[in-house]
Amino acid sequence: MSAHRDHVELRPEQVAIPPGHSWNRFPAIGAGCAVLGVVLCAILGMGNPKQFLFSWLVSFLYFLSLALGALFFVLIQYAAQGAWGVVLRRIGETIFATLPVMAVLFLPVVFGLGVLYEWAHPGAAEHDALLRWKSPYLNVPFFLIRAALFFGLWSAIALFYYRGSRGQDATGDASVSARLRKFAGPSIIVLALTTTLASVDWIMSLTPHWYSTMFGVYFFAGSFLGFIALLSLLAVRMRAAGLLDTVISTEHLHDVGKLLFGFTAFWAYIGFSQFFLVWYANLPEETIWYKPRIEGSWLPIALLLMVGHFIAPFFYLMGRSVKRNGSTLSVGAVWLLLMHYVDLYWQVMPTLHPEGFSPSVLDLAAFLAVGGCVIAAVSWLLRRQALVPLRDPRIAESLAFENA
């Protein structure tokens, strides 16, 4: 019999960042990165606003996708009434609590619409039958209404779940879990539809003549994998920093590692399925997106994704001991976080540089600016709250979790 602990008291110092701990510096570090990034963007972006906007879009999508992945993860935990992940849930909750901040970080895209998106150029539809046909959907007012709707729904779901879970820390009211579970199913449907449409609006419409019915799920696959990588990394780093080291066990790392492993295969399955149908049918309205992305110096990056985003991590993460060891798991996690950025970069940037891969300091500046804001927001929240849902009805079961 494995030890069943029906009642546990987590001591406050087990589940909070103690005063004087090095993690208390992260809000300041994040804010510093953000300021540096914004200053660099302002100086360098002046001379090259187009590059700035595309660099910003990639970084914005990157951190947005991590937050959306976090929201999916937590909603699935509630819907499935999962117990093992309860001790990891607060990390996800804190990350998706930044979704309202992402709405502010979206503003450069709003102001740069006419630069980023061909269909938004003044008069673009006049001489282009296909754009004219798509214009009832792809027009500036409707685009902005949709963006407002996406951020509104995401923020509403995110705050509803964040506040509910935080509130339960204080009250210990088990009915909160039941209420959050009831809304989890419908929220997943809303999230799936809005994520799909948002990826169509913000990434796919960069090539407005393109058709693909798989793009939404491709974006989701990358987002969820990205978040699981971030979750693995944070869980390992927290343990190493003496936070939650008595709460998050090897068993939890093992399960997160399994998700990480599984979703590398899911990403590849979806990514290849999209490519395969386009390649096989060879229709111009479908190949238009892939052609610049597998030509010239973009080809090595496409191949890097195939090997680095799937084949290498798939075999690396296959073994049991790799997932149960914090250092080896975090190596895989950092690598996949990097690959997720490369994936989004490869989706967005060939629109700006169809002639080939051309990195810019603005890529780094935008990453610092967006990432700094997100790190500051997340770590500021982490300082103010328990690092696990202290009084969730399933916390004891989660603490005692063991892989069979």
Add this chain to the structure above:
Amino acid sequence: MGLFTPQLPKGPYFGVLAEFATPADLYHACERVRDAGFTRWDAHTPFPVHGLEKAMGLGRSPLPWIVLGAGLTGLATGFVLQWWVHTSAYPLVISGKPLFSWPAFIPVTFELGVLFAAFGAVFGMLGLNRLPMHHHPLFRSKVFDRVTDDAFFISVESWDPKFDPSATQKLLASLGARSVELLES
């Protein structure tokens, strides 16, 4: 415990069978049998008892390696088969694509990889368990019929270096067994 080791102990006795009333009794008895240094023995339960493999001191199964090997064989088979068919055995231009169009080979390669891995898992598991086996000396025991119902058993086989017909029976009885019997081969 390899595939080709003899399946059953030689000699007059198969071993000793002890019956326990509850999973908890069985669990603790297993810990003691493990600690006594027995190596050729087994526990039998009507349902999975969590953590029993730890109480028995079992190591990791080699099955994942069999599955990996079978899966990689399947991948290679699928890819090489299509390569050979499309470029030399029956070259046919399909929708204007080159004869060696590897993206077209991926679905079949993937499916054969999965198929072979599944075969590796099922047949590897059967092989490691030395199944199918049509009869087993344990079935001579009348009480053992209840192993699929409500009774929990430990069997210690006679080829265990620590095995002794009377001492092993005494040990198991001292661990709280409801009944202990010596089984013939």
